Amino acid sequence: MKRVFLAAADTISAGLGFVAKAMVLILIASMLYEVVARYALGAPTLWAFDIAYMATGVLFVLGAAQALREDAHVRIDFLSSRLPMRLRGLIDGLLYLLVLCPVFGKLAWVAGHRAWRAFQTGEVEAVSPWAPLMWPFYSAIMIGLAALALQLAAEGIRALASPRQDDTFKLEN
Template sequence: MKRTLLAVADGISVTLGYVAQAMVLILIASMLYEVVARYAFGAPTLWAFDIAYMSTGVLFVLGAAQALREDAHVRIDFLSSKMPRRVRGAIDGIAFLFILCPIFARLAWIGAERALRAFNTGEVEHVSPWAPLMWPFYTALTIGLAALALQLAAEGIRALVAPRVDDSFKLET
Protein backbone atom coordinates (compact mmCIF):
# COMPACT_ATOMS: atom_id res chain seq x y z
CA MET A 1 0.00 0.00 0.00
CA LYS A 2 2.74 2.45 1.02
CA ARG A 3 4.86 1.63 -2.03
CA THR A 4 1.82 2.05 -4.28
CA LEU A 5 1.13 5.51 -2.83
CA LEU A 6 4.75 6.52 -3.31
CA ALA A 7 4.82 5.16 -6.88
CA VAL A 8 1.56 6.93 -7.77
CA ALA A 9 2.80 10.22 -6.30
CA ASP A 10 6.09 9.92 -8.17
CA GLY A 11 4.35 9.01 -11.43
CA ILE A 12 2.00 11.98 -11.22
CA SER A 13 4.89 14.30 -10.40
CA VAL A 14 6.98 13.06 -13.33
CA THR A 15 4.05 13.35 -15.73
CA LEU A 16 3.20 16.87 -14.61
CA GLY A 17 6.88 17.76 -14.85
CA TYR A 18 6.72 16.88 -18.56
CA VAL A 19 3.55 18.96 -18.93
CA ALA A 20 5.38 21.87 -17.29
CA GLN A 21 8.18 21.47 -19.82
CA ALA A 22 5.60 21.65 -22.61
CA MET A 23 4.24 24.84 -21.05
CA VAL A 24 7.69 26.38 -21.50
CA LEU A 25 7.43 25.65 -25.22
CA ILE A 26 3.97 27.24 -25.35
CA LEU A 27 5.30 30.30 -23.54
CA ILE A 28 8.27 30.64 -25.90
CA ALA A 29 6.15 30.14 -29.03
CA SER A 30 3.53 32.67 -27.94
CA MET A 31 6.15 35.28 -27.05
CA LEU A 32 8.00 34.78 -30.34
CA TYR A 33 4.73 35.13 -32.24
CA GLU A 34 3.87 38.30 -30.32
CA VAL A 35 7.27 39.89 -31.00
CA VAL A 36 7.10 39.12 -34.72
CA ALA A 37 3.47 40.22 -34.99
CA ARG A 38 4.11 43.45 -33.11
CA TYR A 39 7.42 44.57 -34.57
CA ALA A 40 7.49 43.00 -38.04
CA PHE A 41 3.82 43.45 -38.96
CA GLY A 42 2.66 46.20 -36.56
CA ALA A 43 -0.20 43.95 -35.39
CA PRO A 44 0.14 43.06 -31.71
CA THR A 45 -2.03 40.26 -30.37
CA LEU A 46 -4.77 40.57 -27.79
CA TRP A 47 -3.92 37.25 -26.17
CA ALA A 48 -0.13 37.22 -25.70
CA PHE A 49 -0.05 38.73 -22.21
CA ASP A 50 -2.75 36.34 -20.96
CA ILE A 51 -1.00 33.30 -22.43
CA ALA A 52 2.29 34.47 -20.89
CA TYR A 53 1.06 34.88 -17.33
CA MET A 54 -1.16 31.80 -17.42
CA SER A 55 1.46 29.49 -18.91
CA THR A 56 4.14 30.82 -16.54
CA GLY A 57 1.92 30.28 -13.50
CA VAL A 58 0.88 26.83 -14.65
CA LEU A 59 4.41 25.68 -15.46
CA PHE A 60 5.70 26.66 -12.04
CA VAL A 61 2.84 25.03 -10.14
CA LEU A 62 2.81 21.87 -12.26
CA GLY A 63 6.59 21.52 -11.91
CA ALA A 64 6.63 22.00 -8.12
CA ALA A 65 5.86 18.36 -7.26
CA GLN A 66 8.58 17.09 -9.59
CA ALA A 67 11.06 19.57 -8.09
CA LEU A 68 10.18 18.29 -4.61
CA ARG A 69 10.55 14.69 -5.81
CA GLU A 70 14.05 15.47 -7.06
CA ASP A 71 14.89 17.54 -3.94
CA ALA A 72 15.47 20.56 -6.20
CA HIS A 73 13.71 23.20 -4.12
CA VAL A 74 15.92 25.83 -2.53
CA ARG A 75 16.62 24.96 1.07
CA ILE A 76 18.48 26.84 3.74
CA ASP A 77 19.82 24.10 5.95
CA PHE A 78 22.69 25.57 7.89
CA LEU A 79 21.16 24.23 11.12
CA SER A 80 19.74 20.93 9.91
CA SER A 81 22.96 20.00 8.09
CA LYS A 82 24.63 19.68 11.50
CA MET A 83 21.97 17.28 12.81
CA PRO A 84 22.02 13.49 12.50
CA ARG A 85 20.33 12.11 9.41
CA ARG A 86 17.47 10.50 11.40
CA VAL A 87 16.70 13.79 13.18
CA ARG A 88 16.65 15.68 9.85
CA GLY A 89 14.39 12.97 8.43
CA ALA A 90 12.02 13.26 11.37
CA ILE A 91 11.88 17.06 11.06
CA ASP A 92 11.31 16.87 7.30
CA GLY A 93 8.76 14.09 7.66
CA ILE A 94 6.74 15.89 10.29
CA ALA A 95 6.92 19.22 8.43
CA PHE A 96 5.96 17.64 5.09
CA LEU A 97 3.20 15.36 6.40
CA PHE A 98 1.60 17.42 9.14
CA ILE A 99 2.24 21.05 8.16
CA LEU A 100 2.88 21.49 4.45
CA CYS A 101 0.75 18.66 3.03
CA PRO A 102 -2.45 19.86 4.76
CA ILE A 103 -1.76 23.47 3.71
CA PHE A 104 -1.32 22.56 0.04
CA ALA A 105 -4.23 20.12 0.14
CA ARG A 106 -6.42 22.95 1.45
CA LEU A 107 -5.11 25.29 -1.25
CA ALA A 108 -5.96 22.63 -3.86
CA TRP A 109 -9.45 22.34 -2.40
CA ILE A 110 -9.92 26.11 -2.58
CA GLY A 111 -8.58 26.06 -6.14
CA ALA A 112 -11.06 23.33 -7.09
CA GLU A 113 -13.93 25.35 -5.65
CA ARG A 114 -12.74 28.40 -7.57
CA ALA A 115 -12.37 26.43 -10.82
CA LEU A 116 -15.85 24.95 -10.45
CA ARG A 117 -17.36 28.35 -9.72
CA ALA A 118 -15.55 29.85 -12.73
CA PHE A 119 -16.81 26.99 -14.92
CA ASN A 120 -20.40 27.35 -13.72
CA THR A 121 -20.46 31.13 -14.12
CA GLY A 122 -18.40 31.34 -17.31
CA GLU A 123 -15.91 33.64 -15.55
CA VAL A 124 -13.52 35.45 -17.87
CA GLU A 125 -10.43 37.58 -17.22
CA HIS A 126 -11.97 41.02 -16.77
CA VAL A 127 -8.87 43.17 -17.26
CA SER A 128 -7.97 41.53 -20.56
CA PRO A 129 -9.27 42.65 -23.95
CA TRP A 130 -9.13 38.99 -25.01
CA ALA A 131 -11.18 37.91 -21.94
CA PRO A 132 -10.22 34.22 -21.79
CA LEU A 133 -12.21 31.75 -19.71
CA MET A 134 -10.57 31.33 -16.31
CA TRP A 135 -11.63 27.81 -15.34
CA PRO A 136 -8.90 26.03 -17.37
CA PHE A 137 -6.25 28.16 -15.65
CA TYR A 138 -7.72 27.56 -12.19
CA THR A 139 -8.06 23.84 -12.93
CA ALA A 140 -4.41 23.55 -13.95
CA LEU A 141 -3.34 25.37 -10.78
CA THR A 142 -5.55 23.04 -8.73
CA ILE A 143 -4.01 19.95 -10.31
CA GLY A 144 -0.52 21.26 -9.57
CA LEU A 145 -1.37 22.07 -5.95
CA ALA A 146 -2.98 18.65 -5.43
CA ALA A 147 0.05 16.92 -6.95
CA LEU A 148 2.34 18.92 -4.68
CA ALA A 149 0.26 17.93 -1.63
CA LEU A 150 0.47 14.27 -2.68
CA GLN A 151 4.22 14.51 -3.27
CA LEU A 152 4.64 16.21 0.13
CA ALA A 153 2.89 13.23 1.72
CA ALA A 154 5.13 10.81 -0.18
CA GLU A 155 8.31 12.69 0.70
CA GLY A 156 7.18 12.97 4.32
CA ILE A 157 6.74 9.20 4.50
CA ARG A 158 10.13 8.68 2.85
CA ALA A 159 11.81 11.10 5.24
CA LEU A 160 10.39 9.32 8.27
CA VAL A 161 11.17 5.82 7.01
CA ALA A 162 14.52 6.33 5.27
CA PRO A 163 15.96 9.85 5.40
CA ARG A 164 18.04 10.96 2.42
CA VAL A 165 21.77 11.04 2.61
CA ASP A 166 22.89 14.65 2.37
CA ASP A 167 24.76 15.08 -0.91
CA SER A 168 24.90 18.86 -0.67
CA PHE A 169 28.08 20.88 -1.01
CA LYS A 170 29.93 21.23 2.30
CA LEU A 171 32.31 24.05 3.09
CA GLU A 172 35.51 22.83 4.59
CA THR A 173 36.46 24.48 7.87
Protein backbone atom coordinates in the same frame (compact mmCIF):
# COMPACT_ATOMS: atom_id res chain seq x y z
CA MET B 1 0.45 -0.38 -0.14
CA LYS B 2 3.09 2.21 0.78
CA ARG B 3 5.16 1.32 -2.27
CA VAL B 4 2.11 1.71 -4.54
CA PHE B 5 1.32 5.13 -3.06
CA LEU B 6 4.90 6.34 -3.43
CA ALA B 7 5.08 5.07 -7.02
CA ALA B 8 1.74 6.71 -7.87
CA ALA B 9 2.82 10.05 -6.39
CA ASP B 10 6.13 9.92 -8.28
CA THR B 11 4.40 8.99 -11.55
CA ILE B 12 1.90 11.83 -11.25
CA SER B 13 4.66 14.31 -10.43
CA ALA B 14 6.77 13.14 -13.36
CA GLY B 15 3.82 13.36 -15.74
CA LEU B 16 2.94 16.86 -14.63
CA GLY B 17 6.60 17.81 -14.86
CA PHE B 18 6.45 16.78 -18.51
CA VAL B 19 3.35 18.97 -19.01
CA ALA B 20 5.23 21.86 -17.34
CA LYS B 21 8.03 21.41 -19.87
CA ALA B 22 5.46 21.61 -22.66
CA MET B 23 4.14 24.84 -21.15
CA VAL B 24 7.61 26.33 -21.58
CA LEU B 25 7.34 25.63 -25.30
CA ILE B 26 3.89 27.23 -25.44
CA LEU B 27 5.25 30.26 -23.59
CA ILE B 28 8.21 30.60 -25.96
CA ALA B 29 6.07 30.13 -29.09
CA SER B 30 3.48 32.67 -27.98
CA MET B 31 6.12 35.26 -27.09
CA LEU B 32 7.95 34.76 -30.38
CA TYR B 33 4.69 35.13 -32.27
CA GLU B 34 3.86 38.30 -30.34
CA VAL B 35 7.25 39.85 -31.08
CA VAL B 36 6.98 39.10 -34.80
CA ALA B 37 3.34 40.24 -34.96
CA ARG B 38 4.06 43.44 -33.06
CA TYR B 39 7.35 44.55 -34.60
CA ALA B 40 7.45 42.96 -38.04
CA LEU B 41 3.76 43.06 -38.92
CA GLY B 42 2.63 46.00 -36.79
CA ALA B 43 -0.30 43.95 -35.46
CA PRO B 44 0.10 43.05 -31.79
CA THR B 45 -2.06 40.25 -30.42
CA LEU B 46 -4.81 40.57 -27.82
CA TRP B 47 -3.94 37.26 -26.21
CA ALA B 48 -0.15 37.18 -25.78
CA PHE B 49 -0.05 38.69 -22.29
CA ASP B 50 -2.77 36.34 -21.02
CA ILE B 51 -1.07 33.28 -22.50
CA ALA B 52 2.25 34.40 -21.00
CA TYR B 53 1.04 34.80 -17.41
CA MET B 54 -1.17 31.71 -17.54
CA ALA B 55 1.54 29.52 -19.07
CA THR B 56 4.08 30.79 -16.55
CA GLY B 57 1.75 30.16 -13.62
CA VAL B 58 0.81 26.71 -14.85
CA LEU B 59 4.37 25.62 -15.56
CA PHE B 60 5.46 26.82 -12.13
CA VAL B 61 2.75 25.03 -10.19
CA LEU B 62 2.75 21.85 -12.31
CA GLY B 63 6.52 21.58 -12.01
CA ALA B 64 6.60 22.05 -8.23
CA ALA B 65 5.78 18.43 -7.38
CA GLN B 66 8.44 17.14 -9.79
CA ALA B 67 10.99 19.54 -8.31
CA LEU B 68 10.17 18.22 -4.83
CA ARG B 69 10.45 14.65 -6.09
CA GLU B 70 13.94 15.40 -7.42
CA ASP B 71 14.87 17.42 -4.30
CA ALA B 72 15.48 20.43 -6.56
CA HIS B 73 13.85 23.12 -4.43
CA VAL B 74 16.18 25.66 -2.91
CA ARG B 75 16.88 24.73 0.67
CA ILE B 76 18.65 26.83 3.26
CA ASP B 77 19.70 24.28 5.82
CA PHE B 78 22.56 25.81 7.74
CA LEU B 79 20.97 24.64 10.98
CA SER B 80 19.48 21.31 9.95
CA SER B 81 22.70 20.22 8.24
CA ARG B 82 24.27 20.02 11.69
CA LEU B 83 21.61 17.64 12.98
CA PRO B 84 21.88 13.85 12.80
CA MET B 85 20.33 12.37 9.64
CA ARG B 86 17.67 10.49 11.62
CA LEU B 87 16.52 13.67 13.39
CA ARG B 88 16.51 15.61 10.12
CA GLY B 89 14.39 12.88 8.57
CA LEU B 90 11.97 13.01 11.49
CA ILE B 91 11.69 16.81 11.29
CA ASP B 92 11.30 16.82 7.50
CA GLY B 93 8.78 13.98 7.58
CA LEU B 94 6.64 15.54 10.27
CA LEU B 95 6.73 19.00 8.66
CA TYR B 96 5.85 17.57 5.25
CA LEU B 97 3.04 15.35 6.57
CA LEU B 98 1.57 17.50 9.33
CA VAL B 99 2.11 21.05 8.08
CA LEU B 100 2.89 21.40 4.38
CA CYS B 101 0.74 18.58 2.98
CA PRO B 102 -2.44 19.81 4.72
CA VAL B 103 -1.71 23.42 3.74
CA PHE B 104 -1.22 22.59 0.06
CA GLY B 105 -4.16 20.18 0.17
CA LYS B 106 -6.36 22.99 1.46
CA LEU B 107 -5.00 25.37 -1.20
CA ALA B 108 -5.84 22.76 -3.86
CA TRP B 109 -9.35 22.43 -2.44
CA VAL B 110 -9.84 26.22 -2.52
CA ALA B 111 -8.48 26.37 -6.08
CA GLY B 112 -10.85 23.57 -7.08
CA HIS B 113 -13.82 25.49 -5.71
CA ARG B 114 -12.62 28.61 -7.50
CA ALA B 115 -12.30 26.67 -10.77
CA TRP B 116 -15.76 25.17 -10.37
CA ARG B 117 -17.32 28.56 -9.61
CA ALA B 118 -15.54 30.06 -12.64
CA PHE B 119 -16.86 27.23 -14.80
CA GLN B 120 -20.42 27.67 -13.54
CA THR B 121 -20.44 31.43 -13.99
CA GLY B 122 -18.42 31.57 -17.20
CA GLU B 123 -15.88 33.84 -15.51
CA VAL B 124 -13.47 35.56 -17.87
CA GLU B 125 -10.33 37.60 -17.24
CA ALA B 126 -11.86 40.98 -16.42
CA VAL B 127 -8.94 43.23 -17.32
CA SER B 128 -8.01 41.52 -20.58
CA PRO B 129 -9.25 42.65 -23.99
CA TRP B 130 -9.13 38.98 -25.05
CA ALA B 131 -11.20 37.94 -21.98
CA PRO B 132 -10.27 34.23 -21.82
CA LEU B 133 -12.25 31.82 -19.68
CA MET B 134 -10.58 31.41 -16.31
CA TRP B 135 -11.68 27.93 -15.25
CA PRO B 136 -9.00 26.08 -17.27
CA PHE B 137 -6.29 28.18 -15.61
CA TYR B 138 -7.76 27.71 -12.14
CA SER B 139 -8.14 23.98 -12.79
CA ALA B 140 -4.48 23.65 -13.75
CA ILE B 141 -3.52 25.51 -10.57
CA MET B 142 -5.69 23.11 -8.54
CA ILE B 143 -4.13 20.05 -10.20
CA GLY B 144 -0.62 21.33 -9.54
CA LEU B 145 -1.36 22.12 -5.89
CA ALA B 146 -2.99 18.72 -5.37
CA ALA B 147 0.00 16.99 -6.96
CA LEU B 148 2.33 18.97 -4.71
CA ALA B 149 0.31 17.93 -1.64
CA LEU B 150 0.48 14.31 -2.80
CA GLN B 151 4.24 14.53 -3.37
CA LEU B 152 4.69 16.19 0.03
CA ALA B 153 2.94 13.21 1.61
CA ALA B 154 5.18 10.82 -0.32
CA GLU B 155 8.35 12.68 0.63
CA GLY B 156 7.20 12.87 4.24
CA ILE B 157 6.76 9.09 4.31
CA ARG B 158 10.18 8.64 2.70
CA ALA B 159 11.84 11.03 5.16
CA LEU B 160 10.39 9.17 8.13
CA ALA B 161 11.33 5.77 6.67
CA SER B 162 14.87 6.58 5.59
CA PRO B 163 16.15 10.16 5.39
CA ARG B 164 18.07 11.21 2.30
CA GLN B 165 21.80 11.17 2.47
CA ASP B 166 23.35 14.59 2.78
CA ASP B 167 24.79 15.51 -0.61
CA THR B 168 25.24 19.21 0.05
CA PHE B 169 28.61 20.87 -0.32
CA LYS B 170 30.34 21.32 3.03
CA LEU B 171 33.03 23.90 3.61
CA GLU B 172 36.14 22.62 5.27
CA ASN B 173 37.63 24.65 8.10
